[in-house]
Amino acid sequence: MKTEEINALREAPIGVFDSGVGGLTVVREIMRQIPNEKIVYFGDTARVPYGNKSKETVTRYSRQIVRFLQTKQVKAIVVACNTASAFALDEIEKEIDIPIIGVVRPGAKVAAEATRNGRVGVIGTAGTVGSNIYSTYIKQIKPNAEVTSKACPLFVPLVEEGLWQDPVTDEIAMRYLSELIDIGIDTLILGCTHYPLIRSTVGRIMGEHVTLVNPAYETARELKELLMEKGLFNPIPPQLGTNKYQFFVSDGADRFMQFANSIIKYGILSTKIINIEEF
Amino acid sequence: MKTEEINALREAPIGVFDSGVGGLTVVREIMRQIPNEKIVYFGDTARVPYGNKSKETVTRYSRQIVRFLQTKQVKAIVVACNTASAFALDEIEKEIDIPIIGVVRPGAKVAAEATRNGRVGVIGTAGTVGSNIYSTYIKQIKPNAEVTSKACPLFVPLVEEGLWQDPVTDEIAMRYLSELIDIGIDTLILGCTHYPLIRSTVGRIMGEHVTLVNPAYETARELKELLMEKGLFNPIPPQLGTNKYQFFVSDGADRFMQFANSIIKYGILSTKIINIEEF
Numbered sequence A, B: 001m002k003t004e005e006i007n008a009l010r011e012a013p014i015g016v017f018d019s020g021v022g023g024l025t026v027v028r029e030i031m032r033q034i035p036n037e038k039i040v041y042f043g044d045t046a047r048v049p050y051g052n053k054s055k056e057t058v059t060r061y062s063r064q065i066v067r068f069l070q071t072k073q074v075k076a077i078v079v080a081c082n083t084a085s086a087f088a089l090d091e092i093e094k095e096i097d098i099p100i101i102g103v104v105r106p107g108a109k110v111a112a113e114a115t116r117n118g119r120v121g122v123i124g125t126a127g128t129v130g131s132n133i134y135s136t137y138i139k140q141i142k143p144n145a146e147v148t149s150k151a152c153p154l155f156v157p158l159v160e161e162g163l164w165q166d167p168v169t170d171e172i173a174m175r176y177l178s179e180l181i182d183i184g185i186d187t188l189i190l191g192c193t194h195y196p197l198i199r200s201t202v203g204r205i206m207g208e209h210v211t212l213v214n215p216a217y218e219t220a221r222e223l224k225e226l227l228m229e230k231g232l233f234n235p236i237p238p239q240l241g242t243n244k245y246q247f248f249v250s251d252g253a254d255r256f257m258q259f260a261n262s263i264i265k266y267g268i269l270s271t272k273i274i275n276i277e278e279f
Helices: A003-010 A024-033 A055-070 A082-095 A104-114 A126-131 A133-141 A155-160 A167-183 A195-206 A215-229 A253-263 B003-011 B024-033 B055-070 B082-095 B104-114 B126-131 B133-141 B155-160 B167-183 B195-206 B215-229 B253-263
Strands: A014-018 A039-043 A076-079 A100-102 A119-124 A146-151 A187-191 A211-213 A245-249 A271-273 B014-018 B039-043 B076-079 B100-102 B119-124 B146-151 B187-190 B211-213 B245-249
Touching: A014 A024, A014 A055, A024 A039, A024 A215, A024 A253, A039 A055, A055 A076, A055 A082, A055 A126, A076 A082, A076 A215, A082 A100, A082 A104, A082 A126, A100 A104, A100 A215, A104 A119, A104 A133, A104 A187, A104 A211, A104 A215, A119 A126, A119 A133, A119 A167, A126 A133, A126 A146, A133 A146, A146 A167, A155 A167, A155 A195, A167 A195, A167 B167, A187 A195, A187 A215, A195 A211, A245 A253, A253 A271, B014 B024, B014 B055, B024 B039, B024 B215, B024 B253, B039 B055, B055 B076, B055 B082, B055 B126, B076 B082, B076 B215, B082 B100, B082 B104, B082 B126, B100 B104, B100 B215, B104 B119, B104 B133, B104 B187, B104 B211, B104 B215, B119 B126, B119 B133, B119 B167, B126 B133, B126 B146, B133 B146, B146 B167, B155 B167, B155 B195, B167 B195, B187 B195, B195 B211, B245 B253
Parallel strands: A014 A039, A014 A076, A039 A245, A076 A100, A119 A146, A119 A187, A187 A211, A245 A271, B014 B039, B014 B076, B039 B245, B076 B100, B119 B146, B119 B187, B187 B211
Antiparallel strands: none
């Protein structure tokens, strides 16, 4: 490959997608840890949420999004949605020729390393919990681990309603988490990209002795390693005037931007709508 | 038209659709009030909910569903979703040659007739409330009415989580409804098909002097009138062995059936999945 080709590849953006806004917690980590990288984000706000939909449907949606991101010449893809990582990543990985990573494996790795008593909890959507995927990955690293998962379907609507600190969220969290407290877990994976936003509520209820794992952080770290390993890491900042961060959604661009700007401090100025069903 | 053709048309099913399971509260009323009619129901469970999506997206989805229902030779269509009725009905009405009705106009009519002090409340999704459509229809009948609308985005997830009678639902309902209580409304429209399932909670909080309007009942009544007026009413029960009620969804047939059987007492034995994006 010629030097110019290698440079062009290094300067290509990373594609990141999620069912909606939650994946922005992953984008935030990528921006912090590898600030030279361009990002093309897609949030499937016209079909959100994925958490209570089937493997077949989530995989079909994910395929369409991957096809869309490839039209943007991305050099790698991050599945910043736990449900899509759980349901679709294995299949899509075989179908494309650029690197793709999800949030589940990095999250599982940290949890397996963090636990002292071997009892790990996972909270996520019905889809992620039903797939049992965190347990599978944790046991590959730590075969004796006891993994207990709990679906928390009301957390996403509560977060999206802005009730990040609220007695209702406390009450619902107590119901969901009591089982995990009783079991005596010492490590809890926040297995849905919305959950870092209610981290303080979950942390208070679980107690200080329980380590909360946010897969977003570890995913960005693994992405960096992967890019370096493949020679895709961009060592220099994009030129001034370059459109560094691009955001696309399938519906409700204004609503998305409003929420996005509450998560990301870079000031998202524009978001485009595309019809994802056409991909 | 020949007698056989008229009979075939009368015996054709009614198409009913919703973003998911909520429209079954309308189906239940149709089954009760016009028990001879066949029904083809479609729930868009792969793209649910509609309530926080845009007019453009909800209209595109509704068009696809109408095309699907027309492949089932329906003689009339009921839009059993408030958001789709608010956003898509006017446009679709112009595009098809069979009768189509929504749930908003019937609900508005009853409320306009029921109110004594002229102060009417509407609760619904962000989409329905933002469209202001109930207010428009109510004022066509009662120009002096004061209509106050309140979006209640957490009601649908709470209902779908089964918290129909629960202190958390009480607390959320009190927050949403306090404004309507302060205004002194005497009539409240349950402007989302999920809400009849938490009618007792809403009724208790609003108090006995407030009339709760469930558009489902009135929609079934208007449908009956419409069928009679157009000569489409089926006067005789379908033959034994006929597949009287057919259910289709875009995802999660098992989950749908489970929920459906908690609403409808007829025992829904099968639900088929279709890919609605292909229509």
